[in-house]
Amino acid sequence: MLAVLRTRPAVRAAVLAAYILLVEYARTLSEQIPYAVVPALAIGGAALALAAWGWPAERIGLGTTRLATRVVGGLALAVVLLIPTAARVGAMASLPLDVALAAVLVSVGEEIAFRGALFAALEDVGGGGLAVVGTTAIWTAAHALSHPPQFLFAVAAAGLLLGIWRMAFRDLVGPIIAHVIADLAL
């Protein structure tokens, strides 16, 4: 089985996508159980991060070169993600500390899973274009249970933006920073 995953990129990408979707759906459903929100977020985030197991840091966009540029880029991406809500609402969500910390775990876990490991796996199959489209599609599908349908266009567009950044700069630090800030603020 492991040999198949190593030698057949398409199978590897499909297995990874299925694993990520399964974790996301399980996490979303678990959050509905009273008092299970924080454990569900924390365990879900850790399980998502496991998707990067075996991938070199450079391959999933976590290299250390041009770190300052990546950080500044992440802040710029966060500005774009926050603008539509800030223009109309103003108030930030006030997450309890334990939920906020768990939310950070999920944000980092989602980026490592979607635009880290899954992106790299899909890139092996069909290049950067397929990786952007594929991660955006799986990312949107993963949020289908947690978001009303009318929000999924915004979710998809956010996935597309972060995916194109990942492809253009071969960087995951920026999307992680943007995702964490957006989740804490929205």
Add this chain to the structure above:
Amino acid sequence: MKRPGVLLIGAAIAYLAAAWSVTPGFYDGFVPQSPYNFVCPPPIAGANLPPASGHLVIKVIGGVSDANSAFTDDGQVVIGFLPGAFDVTGKTQVTVDIKPVSPCPNPSGLHFSTNTYLISADAPLAKQTDKSKWPTLVMRYSNLAPDPSFVYRSDSPNGPWTNIGASQQAQPYTIDTKTDVLGYFAAGYPSGAISKPNSQANSQILPATIAILIVLVLVGGIPLTIIRRRQARSGAADDEDEDEDD
């Protein structure tokens, strides 16, 4: 790099358009799944739908009212009843109704974060000394309103209002409590309370956060761009020197 740059700008524009088409915008699962339906929406609420009512018929089986939960169709109020919650003398069923109250009560000394709801039944609640057997009331509140500290109950929309406490949050943006009497319910906090984590005082925090992020991007980005251009120029000069040497 030019083509990815164009793609990135295109994606940013597409995102802004998509997120602008829904209120409040993009979020990732940590705010209430659907916007709160206010009777009296705050100015920052944007588009608002009227809140829904709820209706439930509870069967009486073997002289005991069955366990069941009444809820509004928008899920903003849920009240759960254990078996035997009602005094069902002479009844074959119990009807429970939940209705949002309009106009919004505005009691002095209190500020309500949620709508006020009238929860009524055509049978009285059974006297229970064990509080754990009392009906559980869960009220959802908006991320746009200040977080409530307690649930308040009254026999009239004009008050007086009694603080009936609040339990630990089972879900984000919900407050729950137990009650042994039905009537008017709302979640809120004393007007004199300070340091509410989601109060009007922080209603402009998000724009301020964006302003700080933009400053950080400029402060960090401009020097980085200058350094990179200098490095590029010196690299090009080195190449020219090498060409001349050749």
